[in-house]
Amino acid sequence: MVTELTFVLLLVVSGARLEFTPYDNLSECLSTKRKIERNVGRYQKDFNKRWTCKEMTVKMQDGAIVEIVK
Numbered sequence: 001m002v003t004e005l006t007f008v009l010l011l012v013v014s015g016a017r018l019e020f021t022p023y024d025n026l027s028e029c030l031s032t033k034r035k036i037e038r039n040v041g042r043y044q045k046d047f048n049k050r051w052t053c054k055e056m057t058v059k060m061q062d063g064a065i066v067e068i069v070k
Helices: 026-047
Strands: 002-013 016-023 049-061 064-068
Touching: 002 026, 016 026, 016 049, 016 064, 026 049
Parallel strands: none
Antiparallel strands: 002 016, 002 049, 049 064
């Protein structure tokens, strides 16, 4: 398991983190966020969903986030 600082695309619903995906840079993260909002944006307001990109320290194994440290 490796601890690293990376950009993470988070799906937050009612304050709880439901889904998170790591990205190498902020540009790639924001691009994916825009695509998601474009395709499902009209449904997000009904369920109090929010997508956000943040730089976070995470524990990763085999390219997947195992735990968010900070």
